[in-house]
């Protein structure tokens with residue numbers, strides 16, 4: 001028997017009837033761009049998160065990008081991002097013409113370290129992007145307090161953490177704006193790309209709504225230069241079938257994680273994930289530290305068990321940022337110059353899409 005890292009076919013087999021019906025409903029409606037399915041999903045996600053507004057966009061990357069633009073992040077600004085996350089968290093800062101400032105993460109939950117973030121604040125710092133990496137909530141109380149002290153906007157990157165909670169509140173609803181990804185392998189995944197912005201700020205939600213349709217406030221009336229970044233209608237219908245099952249699926253992930261930890265916690269050279277007090281981890285990934293990582297991965301592969309390295313290289317050490325003028329307060333990989341292949345726009349919203 002082999003156990004792949006992901007097997008999305010089993011979930012489809014479980015949902016087949018409802019899924020086929022939802023997809024047929026969209027095709028028969030002839031409404032393929034925005035429309036009722038997207039609006040209904042937005043209402044359902046807003047209700048799930050306890051947020052006033054949700055806006056469906058084309059991907060998690062675009063959710064972060066449009067949220068930053070709507071918050072007015074632009075040239076001359078610095079944005080604090082964890083040094084250890086998926087590259088999209090930092091790329092979007094560069095799309096806006098601003099500079100990501102890499103902040104170290106704590107070695108247990110791999111979340112942005114509030115102490116290191118405080119040390120990285122300068123007069124140019126405009127925003128901070130905590131990432132709920134692998135489904136574990138970042139320490140939002142400390143991050144929100146830091147943001148309040150320095151007047152920073154908080155953009156939660158909740159791409160890997162749909163349904164995770166901190167102090168009983170769903171992540172994505174804890175900062176000024178929360179951003180989700182519906183990439184197929186995410187814990188709430190579509191059958192293609194998709195993303196969502198959630199916020200309590202009506203003006204911010206409206207601006208994201210405009211930015212996702214070429215900056216239009218009404219048809220063919222463009223207030224700002226925007227993008228084509230709509231959540232696909234078929235994907236909205238797919239996600240509406242899955243959303244009611246999410247809590248149960250997250251509970252199953254938690255049970256499986258507990259079983260892995262029970263089996264692994266006494267193994268020397270292995271560090272199991274833990275849950276910080278007041279946190280509800282949804283284990284988008286069950287991620288261990290392993291002293292003999294590559295040997296372990298080979299051994300698992302020999303047994304037919306899939307495993308992946310998340311992530312092999314930290315962001316400041318990535319080639320894309322080589323010469324980026326990106327300062328990370330002493331983080332390895334710190335260099336100076338311009339990010340490779342990137343010419344940040346000086347017109348907010350006018351830079352070409354990067355996702």
Ligand SMILES: Cc1ncc(COP(=O)(O)O)c(C=O)c1O
Pocket residue numbers: 059060061062085086088089131157159160180181182183193194195355
């Ligand atoms: C932490 C994090 N942020 C952002 C993204 C970007 O999401 P998407 O792939 O939907 O653009 C991802 C997805 O892989 C992610 O893991």
